[in-house]
Amino acid sequence: MFDKESGLLQGTLDLLVLKTLSWGPMHGYGIASWIEGATGDVLRVEEGSLYPALYRMARKGWIKGEWGVSENNRKAKYYQLTAEGRRQLREQTSGWERFAAAVTRAVGSTQAPAWAK
């Protein structure tokens, strides 16, 4: 259920990347930094998973990479959301919310099942 390398729930990394890019175009390093910052350093993004994930999402047409110049005047590859990426973000967000709510409800349940009596 959890990815071996990132320790993240499968698909979660994609969702986080999409969310990051919804703020605007960003390079890989920036994406990793933002996710760590936004999750209060709870989630540490493994670079070894991030880059293949970016390439895979580019192949799926969710994001698009283009070479640009970074704030410190270095050549960097910037990713931005495509229309399809935006749609994915909406869908995956609502999917995640339903999933998280369901897990929360089950984990916080106080009613014991019948066989436990």
Place this chain on the structure above:
Amino acid sequence: MWRPFARRAGGRPFQRAPEAEVDDELAFHLEQREREYRARGLGAEAARAAALARFGDVGGVRRECAQLLEDDRRAAARRDWLGDLRQDLRYGVRSALRTPLFSLLAVLTLALGIGANAAVFGVVKSVLLDALPYADADRLVRVYAQFDASDMERSSISPGAATDLAGRLRSFAGVAAFNFTTFDVAYAAEGGARLLSGTAVTDGFFPTLGVRAALGRTLAGAADAAAAASVVMLSDAAWRREFGGEPGVIGRTLRIDRRSYEVVGVLPPGFVGPMGDADLFFPLDLRPVLRDPAAARDEHWLGVVGRLAPGVRIDAAQRETDRLAAELAREHPGTDRGRRFVVLPLRDAMVGETRTPLLVLMTSAALVLLIACANLAGALLSRTISRRKEFAVRVALGAGRGRLVRQLLTESTVLALAGGAAGVLLAALGLSVLRGLALPALPAYAELALDSGALLFTSLLAMATGLAFGVAPALAVSRANVQGTLRDETRGASEGRRSRRLRGVLVASQIALSLSLLVGAGLLVRSLGAMAGAPLGFDPDGVLTARVQLPQASYPTPERRAVVFRQLHERLAALPGVRGVASVTQIPSPTMSRNALTIEGVALDGDGPTFIPYMAVSDDYFRLMAIRLLQGRTFGAEDAPDAPPAIVISETMARRYWPKGGAVGARVRISPHTAERWGVVVGVVRDVRVDPALPTPEPMAYASNRQDDLWNGRDFLLRTRGDPLALVKPAQRELAALDPAVPLRNPTPLRAIVDERLAGRRLPVLLMTAFGALALLLASVGVYAMFASMAAAREREFGVRVALGSSRRAIAALVLRQGAAWMAVGLAGGAVGVVLVARLLRGLLYGVAPFDPVTLAAAVALLAACAAVALLAPVRRATRVDPITVLR
């Protein structure tokens, strides 16, 4: 903050290897991380080590990402390719519309070439490629007799020989016999007498062909023939036409020629027998005939089909029938000597003489297409040269060569497809014309239709043509030297030597192909002229013919028939508008019956019986047909039934058998009429050609139909004032007054019959002439285009020459010399083509040698004249060059 700096331009000129790109990206990441660690206070070394440690397996990630990127690019390239294709197509259509004259010419040229091919292919396919309407038709053969002493290559077979073929050969799994030709029968329909065509077939005819009844059953042969009630099968066409496709027809009794027949079955649609189209199939029982020795072996009226036994090849079957022929000659020396059997694939037998003309037409059509392609290649080449600068600019701006070549190919394919579409329309049109012209000349099973196969063939042809003639200009482009072109074009130099040579080769090949076609067409036209122009020996104009067949059942004796024929003769002669009446057993025709000839005291050439065309005629036949008497007399009242049989012979017969004269008074026998007693030659008349398509008349003999009265039917000939067809109705009334149950069969002007016999010959001539004209036109356009663009390309050079004092005459000579050289090459190539064409056509020629000097000279002169006309305008233009305008 973020500025994109590398947008894709045109292709993907600035794309780097995937590994390099991934490296850059990862390097940036590591650098940023390192910078972060340094900001937190780590030393340079430590920060770098920490960044690498944090990243993990850099090499693995790099490999994985590079692989992903490469896959992504490949997919994108595929998407781009399609996008480019769309762009090319749009561009192709736009550029075609920008030069409407060129495009129209290109499309029309191609349409003509492709249309001609698709139409001819439609015919070829229906005749040569489509399956015969029989099961496993490749195993079916037709057996013909060939008599040493007769000119006919495919003769009918006697019942005795047919029975021996069926019973004594191991090479065949089945052998069946049928009436060699169809015959007419009168069917008493509710609305009056209807004329249907019939044939009779032995047992095993349908099983041998592998044909089952669509309704009811097939004939059971001898069992049916022996049964008390006669039976008959209907063809699908007759069933639909006469009985409205009513299934209840099975079991119904029909009155045919005054006898009753029960319908037992209907044949499947599309079935055609080897004897040709027939409405009715009667059972044929040979047993009674075989009991009569003369009828069994002396009368040859059967066609034979066979199915090869499994594993037997046709040459083995031929060898076995050869052995049988030798055995039969020993067993029946009186009747079966001097005859061999020919075993032919059934398809070849049914295709008949159509194969060679069709192959000739197919070749001609292909040649026309080649010329069309050469023309287009030349035109596209010129256009490419005039667009050289455009291409050079595009290459300089980063367009790949491959991309340009592809665009050119797309452009020519767009033209080819448009030409193909127009060609299909032309083909449909052409086929409907061909249907009218060709049907009498084609085998009965052929259905002319533009079918899916022909369409597929056409579209493939269109595509191939597009690619083929796109290649020449494309090659020229890919060789183009960008810098040189840009520089040259501004200076306006003449066209390169390479493209000039390519263009010259194209024109030369057009001239060569056109010459071959023209010579072929010329030879055929001269043959047809010889055929149509050679005297028939009789005057077919203004004569109406119609057949009267008296049913055996109502007119059992020769005397009864003679009375009716005489009465009809008198009634017809009394009709207003009739200048003369004659009757004859059969009008002269290529398929008329041939009878065995014996001459007293003369040993005839060859082994076995000699057959010659023979007919019994009324007294006025020779006068009515305008057949001149050369010696002795024709028939008259003195040739009464009991008088010695009188025979009139043709000039050729007199010359062949009495070379020293003395034919009149000689004694001859022509079976069966004078089988018992000698006839006497009383006169010699001029030759008549029974087959207008054959050059030399055959020997022929006539008897008086007062003396030879064995025949049930006669053709009546009415020489009329005015239109012969105006007498059809009155003649029908006169016959109906004598016997309303007997129909007047096939009333046709004699001229129409003669013409129809030439139709088969006329078709290839007409089409090949059309192809020749088309080729000439296309080649002229090609020559014109070559010189026009050549002159245009050298305009500046000519201007310089004029400015330097060259005379206009010298300029004209310059242009002409260049053109004449290529035309000479073309004519030389044409000489090779002419040899091939002459060989292909040899079998179709008549009265003209394959290397007919008149035809050759005419073709060369015609071609040269057309080329000269095509040259005129460009040469004039070249000499009118104004040095000042050009050099400015």
